Amino acid sequence: MVDALREVRRVLKPRGVLVNVRPVTTPMVVEVVAATRTIWAKEVASYSTPEDVVAAEAAMQKALSVGWFVFEKSLPYDFEISCDTVTDLSLYVQARKLPEADIPYEEMEEWRRELGADGQTARLRCRRPWLMSTFRKK
Amino acid sequence: MAIQVDPAGVEPSAILQAVDFRNAHVLEVGAGDGRLTFRYAAEPRSVVGIDMKEPEIRSAAKVPREESRGSAQFLCADATSLPFSSEAFEIVLLASAL
Numbered sequence: 001m002v003d004a005l006r007e008v009r010r011v012l013k014p015r016g017v018l019v020n021v022r023p024v025t026t027p028m029v030v031e032v033v034a035a036t037r038t039i040w041a042k043e044v045a046s047y048s049t050p051e052d053v054v055a056a057e058a059a060m061q062k063a064l065s066v067g068w069f070v071f072e073k074s075l076p077y078d079f080e081i082s083c084d085t086v087t088d089l090s091l092y093v094q095a096r097k098l099p100e101a102d103i104p105y106e107e108m109e110e111w112r113r114e115l116g117a118d119g120q121t122a123r124l125r126c127r128r129p130w131l132m133s134t135f136r137k138k
Numbered sequence: 139m140a141i142q143v144d145p146a147g148v149e150p151s152a153i154l155q156a157v158d159f160r161n162a163h164v165l166e167v168g169a170g171d172g173r174l175t176f177r178y179a180a181e182p183r184s185v186v187g188i189d190m191k192e193p194e195i196r197s198a199a200k201v202p203r204e205e206s207r208g209s210a211q212f213l214c215a216d217a218t219s220l221p222f223s224s225e226a227f228e229i230v231l232l233a234s235a236l
Contacts, residue, residue, distance in 0.1 A: 001236045004217035013225045020232045056236035082142040
């Protein structure tokens, strides 16, 4: 990771900007949504390998400490995935290697079916906390 | 549509608000299938997206230019040995790439 940051510094022009967008280890929220209203929600683990996040943070700290970059600003945001069915959500979660164990698929599907029976279109939403940070090449 | 990723475009909006991409040469590390790249590609002068995952980069490279909204190019490359000359870019975007 430090090697990648060294390369990024090399290819950046003087005073160039490094933009780092990444997920953080804060729990994500899975929800059942009808129209714009959240009907049901649960917090679940957001990262299957939190050690990767820690290692990435350590690499960035190293790059700052040796003076390659200067921190400018950070902005947290929610990265949203909206799915029609639990199968879709599960496919996304597996593809992104997110932790599946705590996601209550059956409960979510039950909510979706109940709302559907009431004539409402329900979708399943996953909101992952991400962070965008910018750094300036020294 | 079965799965919508970032339907409100929160991520590209955050990036474009934080940094001025106009007239910049941009390198995106971890571009994957170009999901994020195509959402800001109309702003900079040029964009090169790289990723180690060849199938995803191939998929990004196949997107027709009129759909990609800019002059994005995609390469399969390793972030620890970037195939570019020094000081080639004004902006490097690490997309969950560390």
